[in-house]
Amino acid sequence: MEKFYLEVPGPERKEEAFEYLGEFEKYGSGLNGAGGLNRFKEDYEGWLQMTEERALIEPNEETAPAREFFLIRENDNRIIGMINIRIALNERFRKHGGHIGYSIRPTERRKGYNKINLYLGLKICNQYGIRTALLDADLDNPASWKTMEALGGIRIREFYDDEKAHCDVVVYNIDVEKALSEYAVYEEAIADFRIETERLFLRRMKPEDYDALYAVLADPEIMRHYPYTFDEERVRSWIERNRERYRKFGFGLWALCLKDNGEMIGDCGLTLQNIEGEMLPEIGYHIRADRQHKGYAKEAAAAVRDWAFRNTSYPALYSYCKYTNVASYKTAEAIGMVFDREYADEANGITHVSVIRRR
Numbered sequence: 001m002e003k004f005y006l007e008v009p010g011p012e013r014k015e016e017a018f019e020y021l022g023e024f025e026k027y028g029s030g031l032n033g034a035g036g037l038n039r040f041k042e043d044y045e046g047w048l049q050m051t052e053e054r055a056l057i058e059p060n061e062e063t064a065p066a067r068e069f070f071l072i073r074e075n076d077n078r079i080i081g082m083i084n085i086r087i088a089l090n091e092r093f094r095k096h097g098g099h100i101g102y103s104i105r106p107t108e109r110r111k112g113y114n115k116i117n118l119y120l121g122l123k124i125c126n127q128y129g130i131r132t133a134l135l136d137a138d139l140d141n142p143a144s145w146k147t148m149e150a151l152g153g154i155r156i157r158e159f160y161d162d163e164k165a166h167c168d169v170v171v172y173n174i175d176v177e178k179a180l181s182e183y184a185v186y187e188e189a190i191a192d193f194r195i196e197t198e199r200l201f202l203r204r205m206k207p208e209d210y211d212a213l214y215a216v217l218a219d220p221e222i223m224r225h226y227p228y229t230f231d232e233e234r235v236r237s238w239i240e241r242n243r244e245r246y247r248k249f250g251f252g253l254w255a256l257c258l259k260d261n262g263e264m265i266g267d268c269g270l271t272l273q274n275i276e277g278e279m280l281p282e283i284g285y286h287i288r289a290d291r292q293h294k295g296y297a298k299e300a301a302a303a304v305r306d307w308a309f310r311n312t313s314y315p316a317l318y319s320y321c322k323y324t325n326v327a328s329y330k331t332a333e334a335i336g337m338v339f340d341r342e343y344a345d346e347a348n349g350i351t352h353v354s355v356i357r358r359r
């Protein structure tokens with residue numbers, strides 16, 4: 001079965017990106033939803049730089065922060081589409097453009113791929129706390145607005161746009177969480193999650209991981225720096241919560257397993273955590289006691305760091321722990337994080353935060 005994922009554009013896709021664009025020209029297709037790549041024909045690196053900068057800007061009258069992704073078909077590692085997510089809107093984009101723009105290469109259209117593209121894009125919206133996505137399309141572009149309707153989009157407005165599009169435009173709202181839950185059937189088209197390192201692999205947790213995870217999280221020594229040690233119920237709900245995170249955000253804590261024999265010896269992954277009042281992407285890890293001090297946490301966390309910079313658009317990744325948890329923040333520093341801040345809070349007394357920024 002064909003499987004897809006979103007990828008932050010990187011230098012290695014240069015030729016393919018222009019080949020993608022070339023297809024639009026060959027078939028005389030409009031260049032909407034191609035992230036402005038057409039304006040950088042001779043300068044892919046310039047486009048990459050522009051996309052990096054655009055992700056970080058503060059919204060102002062003229063512009064708003066946005067991030068492009070390639071829709072990659074895993075089976076042949078090919079760019080099939082693009083999607084552009086505006087992380088915040090200004091007046092201008094509220095009126096025209098909304099949160100999302102997308103495209104599918106002409107030779108791959110009418111195969112249902114844009115529905116998968118939008119489904120994945122809604123997970124990105126969720127990562128940024130966008131509850132209701134605003135989208136618009138020209139009325140004479142049914143492929144675009146039918147995609148919105150296929151993911152539960154409600155038409156809220158129709159108007160003649162005499163400023164930009166010079167045609168009838170239809171405007172939609174999509175309830176992001178509702179769409180991700182009601183159209184979870186698209187999960188079948190999402191690439192199976194797996195990261196490999198030299199000695200480890202990470203995969204999604206499943207209910208059968210209960211015993212292996214209990215051996216980690218119910219160990220009072222390992223959980224010494226946490227407000228509580230886990231009991232059976234907490235371990236089971238930990239697994240469920242992470243499975244829910246995969247669906248809602250496309251990431252969570254994953255099962256950390258040895259390549260040699262497949263044994264799960266801990267967890268490691270990315271979650272959104274409330275760090276001093278702000279929901280920020282956090283790399284977390286727990287390793288079973290008898291497998292500690294072998295560099296596994298560092299190896300897994302480095303792989304999660306690389307995955308997060310490639311598959312999400314966060315400008316920085318964090319790790320946080322109780323200030324006494326030296327092993328935890330030393331692991332963070334071992335993957336290139338640096339001290340960010342410490343602050344007083346109820347759970348930890350003092351919380352220690354480390355950070356690494358996208359380069």
Ligand SMILES: CC(C)(COP(=O)(O)OP(=O)(O)OC[C@H]1O[C@@H](n2cnc3c(N)ncnc32)[C@H](O)[C@@H]1OP(=O)(O)O)[C@@H](O)C(=O)NCCC(=O)NCCS
Pocket residue numbers: 029030031032033100101102103104105108109110111112113114115116137141142143144146147150
């Ligand atoms: C809009 C676009 C992304 C759709 O891609 P796609 O992969 O062909 O879309 P899908 O196959 O997933 O189909 C999505 C829906 O649109 C319908 N559709 C697709 N092409 C259509 C067409 N030419 N006419 C009418 N309906 C069409 C599909 O039947 C489906 O609706 P359904 O679920 O009710 O059957 C693609 O046409 C494109 O790249 N266009 C150029 C860029 C663009 O206009 N982007 C939108 C503005 S940012």
